[in-house]
Amino acid sequence: MHALNVDYMLGLVPILLSYLPLTLGMAAAGMLCALVLASLLAVIRVTELPGLNVFAKLFISFFRGTPLLVQLFLFYYGLPQVLTFLVSINGITATILGLTLHFSAYMAESIRAAIVGIDRSQTEAALSVGMTQGQLMRRIVLPQATRVATPTLMNYFIDMIKSTSLAFTLGVTELMGATQKEAASSFLYFEAFLVVAVIYWVVVEALSWVQKWLEQRLNRAYQR
Amino acid sequence: MIELKGIRKQFGDQVVFDAIDLKLERGEIIVVVGPSGTGKSTLLRCINFLERPDAGQLTVGDLQVDATRATQAQILALRRRTAFVFQNYALFANKTALQNIAEGMIVVDGLSKREAHARARKILERIGLADKADAYPASLSGGQQQRVGIGRAMAANAEVILFDEPTSALDPQWVEEVLGLMKQLAAEHQTMIVVTHEMQFAREVADRVVFMDEGRIIEQAPPATLFSQPRDERTQRFLKKILAANPA
Numbered sequence: 259m260h261a262l263n264v265d266y267m268l269g270l271v272p273i274l275l276s277y278l279p280l281t282l283g284m285a286a287a288g289m290l291c292a293l294v295l296a297s298l299l300a301v302i303r304v305t306e307l308p309g310l311n312v313f314a315k316l317f318i319s320f321f322r323g324t325p326l327l328v329q330l331f332l333f334y335y336g337l338p339q340v341l342t343f344l345v346s347i348n349g350i351t352a353t354i355l356g357l358t359l360h361f362s363a364y365m366a367e368s369i370r371a372a373i374v375g376i377d378r379s380q381t382e383a384a385l386s387v388g389m390t391q392g393q394l395m396r397r398i399v400l401p402q403a404t405r406v407a408t409p410t411l412m413n414y415f416i417d418m419i420k421s422t423s424l425a426f427t428l429g430v431t432e433l434m435g436a437t438q439k440e441a442a443s444s445f446l447y448f449e450a451f452l453v454v455a456v457i458y459w460v461v462v463e464a465l466s467w468v469q470k471w472l473e474q475r476l477n478r479a480y481q482r
Numbered sequence: 483m484i485e486l487k488g489i490r491k492q493f494g495d496q497v498v499f500d501a502i503d504l505k506l507e508r509g510e511i512i513v514v515v516g517p518s519g520t521g522k523s524t525l526l527r528c529i530n531f532l533e534r535p536d537a538g539q540l541t542v543g544d545l546q547v548d549a550t551r552a553t554q555a556q557i558l559a560l561r562r563r564t565a566f567v568f569q570n571y572a573l574f575a576n577k578t579a580l581q582n583i584a585e586g587m588i589v590v591d592g593l594s595k596r597e598a599h600a601r602a603r604k605i606l607e608r609i610g611l612a613d614k615a616d617a618y619p620a621s622l623s624g625g626q627q628q629r630v631g632i633g634r635a636m637a638a639n640a641e642v643i644l645f646d647e648p649t650s651a652l653d654p655q656w657v658e659e660v661l662g663l664m665k666q667l668a669a670e671h672q673t674m675i676v677v678t679h680e681m682q683f684a685r686e687v688a689d690r691v692v693f694m695d696e697g698r699i700i701e702q703a704p705p706a707t708l709f710s711q712p713r714d715e716r717t718q719r720f721l722k723k724i725l726a727a728n729p730a
């Protein structure tokens with residue numbers, strides 16, 4: 259047993275922090291794409307769009323039913339062997355793709371639940387005024403459903419940030435990958451991984467704080 | 483002019499009504515009464531295709547629709563010519579009073595936001611809620627919400643406004659203000675079909691009262707006639723019961 263090398267840890271902080279933008283960038287890109295895809299899937303599921311509904315169900319079932327790590331390996335190592343034009347897929351792209359597909363499956367279900375929770379009479383009122391299904395979704399249902407689903411979606415975003423650490427298994431030097439390299443050269447594994455854990459922790463805590471603030475604001479919406 | 487011919491509706495194998503005929507002149511006010519479960523709501527909902535009739539013909543103003551062959555475009559056109567006031571108000575929770583009224587004019591009629599809001603403000607004045615323009619439904623009383631619901635229907639500039647028990651969900655203290663607004667519309671010769679249990683309202687406002695039972699129109703007559711000399715035995719029984727419960 260040796261004493262904690264505090265100087266090493268303090269020196270490591272700025273080095274690791276320089277990889278934080280990549281980590282957050284992958285999460286943000288994944289979140290944006292996942293939001294779009296999840297909304298589409300949710301609308302397909304709610305309206306039971308013929309043809310696409312079965313596909314959406316299958317998609318959601320598969321991406322919820324298999325581990326993210328398996329999906330990432332499938333895209334990064336597996337897909338290029340089948341779809342040869344993908345030979346050049348890089349680790350970052352594969353990670354964003356994996357996060358998008360994986361998390362959109364979960365998020366679709368919470369958006370769907372939020373849509374279904376909007377009381378049916380508002381839908382009828384919108385139709386009675388002469389709105390089309392699309393107008394009804396865009397102007398009445400989705401704005402309300404988004405508010406209901408936001409706290410849950412924030413949880414998925416937090417989860418997604420932590421999941422970007424899997425990218426190091428695809429050879430991406432992000433926060434986790436950088437820590438691994440630093441640790442391997444200094445042999446101070448405990449110090450290095452403790453620092454990275456604290457960095458993730460602080461980021462997530464900050465987001466939880468934003469989440470609470472947002473939730474309070476959303477609860478107050480439409481009350482005035 | 484509104485005309486229904488041979489309107490039929492069934493849910494699964496339960497036939498709600500088989501062949502309803504009904505005709506209204508422009509400016510006419512009809513009150514529909516009858517026991518619950520008789521198909522009054524379903525009939526109103528068929529008129530603007532919230533329920534799709536299984537057969538029959540609908541004429542609203544210059545638009546004629548064959549229920550079995552109605553296209554999406556015809557349905558939208560029909561809905562724009564008929565406005566609906568719901569028992570539970572059904573306001574858009576994410577829109578203010580002003581926006582609830584303006585929404586259809588913007589999205590469906592394609593008016594500019596400015597024009598629609600200007601018109602909505604005039605309607606808010608007519609329904610006595612000018613000071614509530616920026617209030618969301620959650621902060622309005624039941625009576626105020628229903629008046630906004632009626633305002634939204636007025637904004638559609640429809641041939642006919644369909645009211646499905648507009649005061650049944652209200653606390654008693656709000657009923658009069660809503661009926662008052664409906665009387666105001668009646669005085670302006672707005673064509674309307676009103677399903678209600680408010681017999682006093684029917685007496686004062688209706689040109690014709692229609693009695694429905696078990697999916698049939700049993701008889702229809704001006705209120706003075708129908709209330710004092712109901713011909714059919716079912717009408718007599720119904721009126722006796724309801725007038726005992728709410729003396730008019």
Ligand SMILES: Nc1ncnc2c1ncn2[C@@H]1O[C@H](COP(=O)(O)OP(=O)(O)O)[C@@H](O)[C@H]1O
Nearest residue numbers: 493494498516517518519520521522523524525
């Ligand atoms: N969406 C529906 N699905 C199945 N049955 C329905 C539906 N809507 C109404 N009904 C049935 O149709 C009949 C008429 O209902 P309704 O029009 O609501 O009557 P009223 O408004 O006169 O009370 C009732 O037996 C009711 O149970």
Ligand SMILES: [Mg+2]
Nearest residue numbers: 522523524647
């Ligand atoms: Mg009813």
